[in-house]
Amino acid sequence: xxxxxxxxxxxxxxxxxxxxxxxxxxxxxxxxxxxxxxxxxxxxxxxxxxxxxxxxxxxxxxxxxxxxxxxxxxxxxxxxxxxxxxxxxxxxxxxxxxxxxxxxxxxxxxxxxxxxxxxxxxxxxxxxxxxxxxxxxxxxxxxxxxxxxxxxxxxxxxxxxxxxxxxxxxxxxxxxxxxxxxxxxxxxxxxxxxxxxxxxxxxxxxxxxxxxxxxxxxxxxxxxxxxxxxxxxxxxxxxxxxxxxxxxxxxxxxxxxxxxxxxxxxxxxxxxxxxxxxxxxxxxxxxxxxxxxxxxxxxxxxxxxxxxxxxxxxxxxxxxxxxxxxxxxxxxxxxxxxxxxxxxxxxxxxxxxxxxxxxxxxxxxxxxxxxxxxxxxxxxxxxxxxxxxxxxxxxxxxxxxxxxxxxxxxxxxxxxxxxxxxxxxxxxxxxxxxxxxxxxxxxxxxxxxxxxxxxxxxxxxxxxxxxxxxxxxxxxxxxxxxxxxxxxxxxxxxxxxxxxxxxxxxxxxxxxxxxxxxxxxxxxxxx
Numbered sequence: 001x002x003x004x005x006x007x008x009x010x011x012x013x014x015x016x017x018x019x020x021x022x023x024x025x026x027x028x029x030x031x032x033x034x035x036x037x038x039x040x041x042x043x044x045x046x047x048x049x050x051x052x053x054x055x056x057x058x059x060x061x062x063x064x065x066x067x068x069x070x071x072x073x074x075x076x077x078x079x080x081x082x083x084x085x086x087x088x089x090x091x092x093x094x095x096x097x098x099x100x101x102x103x104x105x106x107x108x109x110x111x112x113x114x115x116x117x118x119x120x121x122x123x124x125x126x127x128x129x130x131x132x133x134x135x136x137x138x139x140x141x142x143x144x145x146x147x148x149x150x151x152x153x154x155x156x157x158x159x160x161x162x163x164x165x166x167x168x169x170x171x172x173x174x175x176x177x178x179x180x181x182x183x184x185x186x187x188x189x190x191x192x193x194x195x196x197x198x199x200x201x202x203x204x205x206x207x208x209x210x211x212x213x214x215x216x217x218x219x220x221x222x223x224x225x226x227x228x229x230x231x232x233x234x235x236x237x238x239x240x241x242x243x244x245x246x247x248x249x250x251x252x253x254x255x256x257x258x259x260x261x262x263x264x265x266x267x268x269x270x271x272x273x274x275x276x277x278x279x280x281x282x283x284x285x286x287x288x289x290x291x292x293x294x295x296x297x298x299x300x301x302x303x304x305x306x307x308x309x310x311x312x313x314x315x316x317x318x319x320x321x322x323x324x325x326x327x328x329x330x331x332x333x334x335x336x337x338x339x340x341x342x343x344x345x346x347x348x349x350x351x352x353x354x355x356x357x358x359x360x361x362x363x364x365x366x367x368x369x370x371x372x373x374x375x376x377x378x379x380x381x382x383x384x385x386x387x388x389x390x391x392x393x394x395x396x397x398x399x400x401x402x403x404x405x406x407x408x409x410x411x412x413x414x415x416x417x418x419x420x421x422x423x424x425x426x427x428x429x430x431x432x433x434x435x436x437x438x439x440x441x442x443x444x445x446x447x448x449x450x451x452x453x454x455x456x457x458x459x460x461x462x463x464x465x466x467x468x469x470x471x472x473x474x475x476x477x478x479x480x481x482x483x484x485x486x487x488x489x490x491x492x493x494x495x496x497x498x499x500x501x502x503x504x505x506x507x508x509x510x511x512x513x514x515x516x517x518x519x520x521x522x523x524x525x526x527x
Contacts, residue, residue: 030153030338038343041333042351048326049353053372061373064357066091067481068527069099073349074480075379075526076303077106079115080386087476103349107342110149116341117145118382119302123193125178136174138409143171154295154339155284158194162280166239173240181229181240183248187221194283195262196294196315212262212316214250219260219267222248223279242274262290290315292339296330297321299344303354305368305375322369358527376527381420384524385413391477391518393456457510467495470510478517 053060064072070090074082082090090102106112121141147157164172179185188200199212199220226246230239247256258267259275261282268278282288293315301307308321308330321327330344337343348354358374360367367373379387388394456477460470471491475483483491491513498509517523 028153028338030151030340030343033337033340033343033347038347038350041329041347044329045326045348046352048323048329049371052323053367053370056366056370058367058370058372059362061356061358061360061367063352063355064374066099067479068357069355070102071480072374072526073099073103073106075383075387077103077115077345077349078109078111079118079380079383080111080390081478081480083390084473084476087480091482099355100350103346107346112342113145113148116148117141120144123298124175124189140171140174148341151340151342154341155291156339158291159280159284162190162283163274163276164240176227176240177229181224181227183221183224183227184217186224186227187217191220191262192313194294195288195290196297196309196313197262197290198314198316199262215257216260216262218248218250218257220262222257222259223275225259226275242276261287292331292335293327295339295341296327296334296344299341299348300330303345303348304371305377323371374527376525379524379526381417382413383526384420385416387523388518391456391523393459393477457507457514460510461507467492467506471495471513474510474513474517478514478523479520 050060067087070087071081074080074086090098095101118141121137121144125137125140161172161175164176166173175189176186179189184200191197191199197212199217201212225248226243228241228243228246230241247258249256259278260267261279264287268275270278273281283291294313297307297309297312297315301310301312308323308327309315309319310322333347334340334344353371354374356372356374358364358368358376360373364373368375456474460473465473468488471488472482475481475487494512495506495509498505
């Protein structure tokens with residue numbers, strides 16, 4: 001697969017006559033992909049997936065209805081469920097191209113940039129780091145958010161990230177301090193995140209299952225050996241400097257290991273710029289076959305629940321992709337469209353594969369594995385909190401300093417995410433079920449809102465609503481769909497019984513319905 005990856009990355013090099021310059025290399029600006037090429041690639045994705053499913057005698061799931069698609073694409077592209085008005089507008093729209101238009105709207109929205117920044121921050125920083133360095137972590141998120149707002153090339157974003165010096169770009173500089181500026185930690189983290197390689201297994205000995213030797217690991221770590229952090233006064237921003245001295249040695253020896261790019265044999269002899277600059281140039285060059293494949297795999301996993309290579313950060317030769325030809329062609333497309341993450345998401349969300357239902361009666365595990373149906377995934381802690389706040393018409397509190405418009409400064413959000421993390425391995429990978437349900441049942445956010453004089457329930461007391469309309473609104477706010485006939489009849493009976501006993505009991509009955517919807521598996525899952 002390395003040869004295919006090398007070929008796929010063959011056009012990745014920054015061009016000498018590029019239109020824009022930043023950092024150690026010059027860059028071509030992203031150009032919008034032709035609509036015909038995008039549609040052709042979407043069809044090609046479906047063709048390859050359908051062929052594989054047919055070979056396995058697995059039936060393709062039906063296309064999801066509008067409500068299922070609406071909720072899924074909002075969660076995947078913006079990190080929260082749609083507002084009632086957005087859900088109602090989309091569901092009532094009869095235009096044949098409304099899904100395509102919605103995707104375009106969401107990708108251009110501020111919520112998309114914020115969600116992508118949140119997603120990549122969780123990938124880049126160690127678990128629990130936010131609690132210790134909240135202001136600096138917010139700097140990471142703000143820096144990432146601007147990359148997505150401006151839709152910068154992914155290879156440029158990575159290159160700029162690697163050569164961060166602090167001061168005005170404190171966000172990416174914090175990544176280095178989070179890894180304690182240790183070459184071995186930085187090598188392991190950057191290889192996993194940007195190259196999709198688990199080379200840390202070769203830190204102490206040759207990798208038992210992959211090509212990586214101990215000298216490969218330490219040759220890569222050598223790029224970070226000359227990095228230092230000057231002494232700082234209290235309150236100063238994180239700053240980094242690259243010295244002209246500093247080497248790594250093989251463990252328990254005095255053998256100095258010169259810098260060497262992953263997958264190459266010869267040591268780096270070019271001394272132009274710092275070692276980090278040299279690494280950044282290689283990272284964005286045609287000589288690096290790993291960067292585009294790792295990015296494609298992460299985007300695919302973000303949208304489809306699992307990577308074409310799983311785990312997403314283990315693209316070694318010992319771990320081939322489930323759909324090799326599809327992976328190669330997607331990598332070509334990503335490179336040919338200028339390392340444009342937004343375009344990759346646009347093309348993939350317009351496929352029939354992405355828009356299939358998750359409701360499969362027979363052997364759903366196999367259908368999901370072959371992408372013949374969409375998976376059912378638990379919401380991340382951030383998605384759950386942000387969807388709760390949106391559904392309940394509540395705003396999170398913020399103690400952000402001037403210049404920071406950032407959800408990380410919402411103390412309730414921090415506490416909620418921390419509670420979710422305490423029940424799991426990470427904010428992005430936790431087990432749904434009883435702990436999550438109990439948290440919601442006992443959560444102050446829900447309890448206050450169900451008994452609140454403001455928010456969603458208060459809005460439903462407006463005299464122009466009748467009870468069926470109130471029921472519609474509760475379902476649209478939480479599940480992004482309207483109730484079916486059985487649900488409508490059951491919940492309306494509950495409300496009308498309460499009203500018959502006491503005219504003031506309607507709000508309490510509506511609160512019961514809201515409580516039930518928020519504690520349903522349907523609300524807690526992306527399906």
